[in-house]
Amino acid sequence: MIATVVWGTGNVGRAAIRAVAAHPGLALTAVVVHDPAKVGHDAGPLADLGRELGVHATDDVDAVLAEGPRAVVYAASGDVRFDGALTDVVRAVRTGAVVVTPALYPLYDQRNAPAELREPVLAAIADGGGSLFVSGVDPGWGNDVLPVLVSGLGSTVDAVRCQEIFDYSTYEQPDSVRHLVGMGQPMDYQPPMLMAGVPAIVWGGQVRLIARALDVEVDEIRETLDRRPLETDVTTRTMGEFGRGTQGAVRFEVQGIVGGKPRIVIEHVTRIHPSCAPDWPRPPSGAGAHRVIIEGRPRIEVTVEATDEGENRSAGGNATAAGRLVNAIPWLANAKPGLYDALDVPIRPGHLRRA
Known part of the structure; x- marks a missing residue:
């Protein structure tokens, strides 16, 4: 099982929690929130899952990353805080985690992204051995x-x-x-x-x-x-x-x-x-x-x-965007460390739910 963190519980984060919880190869180990009112709440109700998951939300990013998760779904917004999102993602990649996110839209086409965006990510990959895959939420x-x-x-x-x-x-x-x-x-x-x-x-x-x-x-x-x-x-x-x-x-x-x-x-x-x-x-x-x-x-x-x-509710696009990212984690975990885009990462078959 791949230890996986979901960072953020907005429209994408809720869908990501549900996708991680449903994936037979992933284990939800932590949920990071910004809102103090959500701290301590079980991830299941936060994600409208209808059941508890036994994982309680925290705002202690240092403690979560110190545990060395294998994967991080970074679902916090990058729309109004792009620099902050980039800093967060680079930090997670440097721990050696596979990071998937929709937040850094200039890295959709990472080969043509500005050097000032690529270089911090590539340096973090070299230092920590992590990976990054960015795919849009539109979806x-x-x-x-x-x-x-x-x-x-x-x-x-x-x-x-x-x-x-x-x-x-x-x-x-x-x-x-x-x-x-x-x-x-x-x-x-x-x-x-x-x-x-x-x-x-x-x-x-x-x-x-x-x-x-x-x-x-x-x-x-x-x-x-x-x-x-x-x-x-x-x-x-x-x-x-x-x-x-x-x-x-x-x-x-x-x-x-x-x-x-x-x-x-x-x-x-x-x-x-x-x-x-x-x-x-x-x-x-x-x-x-x-x-x-x-x-x-x-x-x-x-x-x-x-x-x-x-x-x-109109969250279907968010759910499929989150599904694309979450379902890419096992492939990325088995690939060499690197900065990937949508043409690199295949869409994998889904998992038929057992009755």
Whole structure:
């Protein structure tokens, strides 16, 4: 059994705890939290698992890492504290642990990441013998291995489009939704996540991963952006009220330009309420979906819907993102120490639950 720590109990962390607890080759040995109110609580209820796991949350990072865990799922956010997340991850890697995380998005495509990000990680790997694998929470597999896999089903590929279509009204991350993305803010508010150049920083690595798999060079990364206001006041279950006239929907693309045309595109369509921007792409059902469209011969379209944490909760994307990371741990534990990306780490078969 691989001793595994889950660091963080937010949307991804809860799903990671459930995934570790269900994996026959992993043993949950510690859960790290930031909120003092969660310290001492059993990991099972914290993860909405419906049972206790006998592992109690702690905020003593030093003590947890001193135990020398073989693996760490770093599920704390890197959106508003990227430097802090990088410091935490480097610290865990230096102990010799296999670390998996969605927090360090510039390392999705680690080969092309800035030297100031790669070098601390590589130094920690050299010092401690650990490894790092970063995959996105949007979820990463939907913007790298899935489109690459589906592209291999046709005879010709003209363009690849990956879509996340999501309703934020059931999401439980108000700081990110209201301030980073700008939902409920005046239309003249500049959301940090939508500032020119930021989407390319976050998702450009995934565009380059697809390009590398398809053996093409991306000439440049371009962005498009559209925003829509709410036409009426709305109230959400998890984040309260959003006013009429404030931002209610966002649609943007991160385009990989090949031969002068957008040939590899990652598109996000997000709403705070289903009534906003009704003419934009919508999920077949529920709160969200992830879609891959291969333009070529034949044209191929694959839509994936995932639900978790109850039928009215929209955490399915988080759960599959966490599953991709957690299920990669055994492969990474058997591989040589290193810095890995999604094209390096295979998706492993799941585990059929025994009755």
